Amino acid sequence: MSTDRHETTAQLEGFVSRWEAELPAEIVPVVHEHYQNLVQLTKALQATGRSQDQIRRDVHVLICSYEAKILEAIRLEDMR
Amino acid sequence: MTFTAKLKANDEQGRLAALKRYQILDTAPEVEFEDIISLVKTVLGAPIAAISLIDSDRQWFKAISGVDVTQTPRSIAFCDHTIRDGMPLKVTDATRDPRFADNPMVTGAPGVRYYLGVPLRSPDGYNIGSLCILGDTPRDFSDDEVKVLQSFASLIVSQMELRLVSRHDTLTGTLTRSAFDARLKSEFESRDKTPKALLLLDIDHFKSINDTFGHATGDTALRAVGEVLKKNLRETDLIGRYGGEEFLILLRNVTPDVALAQSERLRRSVSQLKLAELGGRRLTISIGLASYTPSVTSIEDWLRRADKSLYDAKHAGRNQVVAA
Missing domain, CATH: 3.30.70.270 (Reverse transcriptase/Diguanylate cyclase domain)
Structure with missing residues (x-):
């Protein structure tokens, strides 16, 4: 279970570091906050006994919409 | 930046200004909020879940699932009680709670019996709305379930912040x-x-x-x-x-x-x-x-x-x- 949790957290960390270099500086703190909230949610879901597979699927759904917002922010930076 | 600011209660003008800053009232449904509501329902096994934003005289739902409504008068909103406090609001049986027993959402459709709501607190400390689940049978809530709902609420606020920054040109502050x-x-x-x-x-x-x-x-x-x-x-x-x-x-x-x-x-x-x-x-x-x-x-x-x-x-x- 511990390994699974680390995998989910690593998945989130990898996602943030992938985009961070391309983000406008003003947006980075918001992205980090959102990432921390995803990690907290993952922990809260684990405490309810939800399975790791289910949590992975949940987080994947949330990351997809998160990614869309980040891409919008990057497009905006490109326009400047 | 921290999104865990202390609650600023008793400042309705400031609270409404904090809500307006998000420019989210009366906007079309957005998939990221719909996704969160869908997950909240599944994870907590609730027939109804909603992101309720409390405007001056109404509650308006950015996302709601399980009942077909877009807004209600603020006077009958359970969530209006939630935002007045920094704590989650638990109602295990609304028919036995003097605050809600006569509420038209309890006495009529959708026949609310349980309610669990947690405030959506802006980074500057205002409760602008709440994330809630409702159902038509009495229910108690574990601490873990409350924590899950609180975690989703924090996620909604940071998603709203992301939405705000991604829609505004950082140079001029106007819309993209x-x-x-x-x-x-x-x-x-x-x-x-x-x-x-x-x-x-x-x-x-x-x-x-x-x-x-x-x-x-x-x-x-x-x-x-x-x-x-x-x-x-x-x-x-x-x-x-x-x-x-x-x-x-x-x-x-x-x-x-x-x-x-x-x-x-x-x-x-x-x-x-x-x-x-x-x-x-x-x-x-x-x-x-x-x-x-x-x-x-x-x-x-x-x-x-x-x-x-x-x-x-x-x-x-x-x-x-x-x-x-």
Whole structure:
């Protein structure tokens, strides 16, 4: 279970570091906050006994919409 | 940045201002919030889940699942009780709770019996709404379930912050082009027949400013023009950065005469700007104005009319307003 949790957290960390270099500086703190909230949610879901597979699927759904917002922010930076 | 600010209770004006800052009320459904609501329902096994935002006299749902409603009067909103406190609100059986036993949502459809709500707190400490689950049988809640709902609530607030920054041009603070387009489309499709006008405006000789003073000064000019424009618009108007040095403005509830007068006021205000970085050189703008009329067939047609007027204003010598 511990390994699974680390995998989910690593998945989130990898996602943030992938985009961070391309983000406008003003947006980075918001992205980090959102990432921390995803990690907290993952922990809260684990405490309810939800399975790791289910949590992975949940987080994947949330990351997809998160990614869309980040891409919008990057497009905006490109326009400047 | 921290999103865990201390609750600022008893400041309703500040709370409403914090809510308005998100520019989210009365907007179309968005998949990221729908996804969260769907997950909340599944994870907590609730028939109804909602993101409720508490406006001055109503609760408006950014996302809701399990019941077909978009808003209710604030006076009957369970979530209005939630935002008054920093704590989650647990109602295990509404029919036995004197605060809610006579509530029409309890005595009638959807027959609410249990409610669990946690505040959505803005980074500056205002409870702008709540995330809640409801059901039609009595229910108790474990601490772990409350924590899950709180975690989702924090996620919603940071998602709203992301939404805000991704829709606003960080240089000028105006809407991005895609965000403006979405709002314009929604306005156009709303069948709202109140008079309105579209203004397409462009900073005159902007390329020369960049070439002469450098791009940093060009950015300063853009920021200053954006500030002046925003300052001279009403809260109900929309402004977006449409291209490099182009802005698009939607004036709501204005006759063509008023739109023309307002455009002139904007033009004059910009021409009075004094920027030390420009060494005495004046900034001016040209404006193409297109009022909405029954002959406007589409958004593209409306934009084309504003663009044609802007072209005419440029060719007539710049620093002026031309109406279609």
